[in-house]
Amino acid sequence: MIKIALLFLSFYAVSINSYSQEDSLQKPAQGVYFIKKHDRIKTTNYSLFNSIRSIEKKDVGDTTYKINNYGEGWLDKDSVPVGYWRFYALENGEEYLFKEGNYERTSRRNFIYGRGNPDIAEKWHYTFEDIAQNYSELNTFIKRGDWKYYHLNGRLWKQINYQSSGIPLDYYLHEKNNGLQFSFKANLPNEDEWFEGKVAEYDDQGNLFKEVYYDWYNIAKGKRIYRLVKKVGDWRNPISATNY
Numbered sequence: 001m002i003k004i005a006l007l008f009l010s011f012y013a014v015s016i017n018s019y020s021q022e023d024s025l026q027k028p029a030q031g032v033y034f035i036k037k038h039d040r041i042k043t044t045n046y047s048l049f050n051s052i053r054s055i056e057k058k059d060v061g062d063t064t065y066k067i068n069n070y071g072e073g074w075l076d077k078d079s080v081p082v083g084y085w086r087f088y089a090l091e092n093g094e095e096y097l098f099k100e101g102n103y104e105r106t107s108r109r110n111f112i113y114g115r116g117n118p119d120i121a122e123k124w125h126y127t128f129e130d131i132a133q134n135y136s137e138l139n140t141f142i143k144r145g146d147w148k149y150y151h152l153n154g155r156l157w158k159q160i161n162y163q164s165s166g167i168p169l170d171y172y173l174h175e176k177n178n179g180l181q182f183s184f185k186a187n188l189p190n191e192d193e194w195f196e197g198k199v200a201e202y203d204d205q206g207n208l209f210k211e212v213y214y215d216w217y218n219i220a221k222g223k224r225i226y227r228l229v230k231k232v233g234d235w236r237n238p239i240s241a242t243n244y
Helices: 021-025 046-052 118-123 128-138
Strands: 010-012 033-035 040-042 053-060 063-075 081-091 094-105 111-113 141-150 156-162 167-169 171-176 179-184 197-202 208-214 220-225
Touching: 046 053, 046 063, 046 081, 063 094, 111 128, 118 128, 118 171, 128 167, 128 171, 128 179
Parallel strands: 111 167
Antiparallel strands: 010 040, 033 063, 053 063, 063 081, 081 094, 094 141, 141 156, 156 197, 171 179, 197 208, 208 220
């Protein structure tokens, strides 16, 4: 198997071994380092940084905003996020809970065969389990189960159920210089988010205003918009789904 170098975090002006009693109650069995929402972090592991210090796009009316949000939760001994995390954002000078959910460390058990070139794998005596293990060493964590996203006033914006099993893994093996190279179909920029299907989004008054349809690789394939009829306060029939 290909050896993967582990990439660790550096922290500024924070003691990673100190945490409050509230934090300790949420400590998962694998938790070693507690990351607070205002900790300054430096790392060369960009997948990790982009996940726990993330940017979400959010539509309000006809305008799309980018929302910076900052995670708070536990890392294991290899600097992999595990267990329950909370994320906070700042809007109109007010900090609020923006999203929350659980992380899971990946293993080959998360994946099933998608597409690939098994003839090359067989030639080199690689099983799909070997290939899935290689991927899980490159991409060490995923979001798991229900993640909830909120508006400033605490109302639900959207809820996504991220898959942690039965994920189809597409791989490609290349013979080069008397050796074998692995490559995988990317799920960029959110390599830790795997789901397929419809995501409903609500405005800050609890009204459904959009449904977006995604494929396994987090690519939006279509959307449906619901328009508010202000004079009666209810919704028109949805328009036909359109591609982005």
